[in-house]
Amino acid sequence: MIRTHLAILGVGLIGGSLGLCLKATMGDSIYITGYSRSQASRDKAVLLSAVDAVSGSLEEVVRGADIVYLSPPVLQIVPLVKKILPFLKPGTILTDAGSTKEYIWEHLREILPKDIFYIAGHPMAGREKSGVEAATKDLFQGKAYVLIKGTGAPKEAMERLMGILRHTGANFTTLDLKTHDRCASVISHVPHVTAASLVTLLGRTGGDMESCIKLVGGGFKDTTRIASSNADMWADICMTNQKAITAHLKELQGILREVIDSIHRGNREELYAFFSSSKELRDRILSNASKHFDPN
16 A cells, blocks of 8 residues: 655644644555654643654654644744755755745745645644644634645646545635735734734733633633633744735724714714624624635
8 A cells, every 4th residue: 555654743722633633534545644842842742642653753753644734833834845855855845834925935935946846735624722732633624725826836746645634624725925925914913913902902901900800701712712722833933924914914003093083973873884784794793704614
């Protein structure tokens, strides 16, 4: 039996979940090697059966791999690729789980040999927890998974990658680089910045902190849940999608100024219209989204 050799660089929440899923669905038809920087993470990856073998040596992990799945924080992806290029066989497929795409491709296109193929990807799945111990085999099930057009990979490479990824049960879609980064900013990146800002606001309430904590309930927890996400990952995302994120944050500032002005003037009619229209729009968006994938 010919087995596909998949190398996962960054066996954390995303990489670990992919490994768990593929071992559960493909069994011995896939051989997974994993790379993590810490011995503790490597031990957990093997213990949880997210990989068949694990190492702190990039050469050991990627040598002979058919597909390399890159899932570290975004700013680590290009340096990792530079390190592994000497060990890759011709025809190797590189794909990633990075939340920003244009930055990565701008740098990779300058260094990739013609016989190494890059297919940019972004699974719209995650949790506020991080690390392989938070991984689950059904993390991608029903979620949107974006594959990016325009990185020059041949059709055969895409078909081989999809032969693996379809086992995740994700709903696949395609976007170009710029559209992806703009959409990811407004759907994911700015909400994370906003959630962290709300927690920071609570932290700056001074002497009211203890009293405020007594009132913390589902609303606060639901709104700020994603603020518990990995700080390295989100700092990198902001650094690699600066244009879109800053533009959308400025737009959000303008919306907040309008609300502040309505409250200051005591204009209930404007406030009602603001809340009513946002409710209707949210309900419509989620209704449409649920026809294609699980938005939860």
